[in-house]
Amino acid sequence: MTDFASQGRIHINNMVNLHGAKNHQSVYTAFSRGVSLQGAIILQGFDDKHLTGEITGDLRQEFRELKLLDEITCLRYEGKCSTGITRSELIHSFRIWKDENYVTKTMHKI
Structure with a gap:
C-alpha cells in the first residue's frame, strides 16, 4: 500500500x-x-x-519556531512575555526582546 x-x-x-x-x-x-x-x-x-537523511531546511525552521512558541507560551502563562496576535508577530517580538540568535534550552544551535 x-x-x-x-x-x-x-x-x-x-x-x-x-x-x-x-x-x-x-x-x-x-x-x-x-x-x-x-x-x-x-x-x-x-x-x-x-x-x-537530513530533514529539509523548511522543516528544520518549523521545528525551531515551534520550540520558540513553546517557550513564549510558558512565559505568557507566567505573565513574563508581551502578547502578539499572529505567530510571526510573537516570534518577531520575542527575538527582539531576547536576541535574534537566542536558542532555547531544548533547541539545537545552528
Whole structure:
C-alpha cells in the first residue's frame, strides 16, 4: 500500500510500498497505518535516504519556531512575555526582546 492509499486506514498486517516515496513524510504515513512494526511488510526495495537523511531546511525552521512558541507560551502563562496576535508577530517580538540568535534550552544551535 502506498502512503496515499493508506490514509485513514489502520492495518494489523501493513503492507507498505516505499519504492515511490517522495520524502520521510511519505514513509511515516505508510508505516503509521500499521498497528505495530511487527506487522509491517515492505514489498520492495526503497531509497533509505528518507530514513537516514537530513530533514529539509523548511522543516528544520518549523521545528525551531515551534520550540520558540513553546517557550513564549510558558512565559505568557507566567505573565513574563508581551502578547502578539499572529505567530510571526510573537516570534518577531520575542527575538527582539531576547536576541535574534537566542536558542532555547531544548533547541539545537545552528
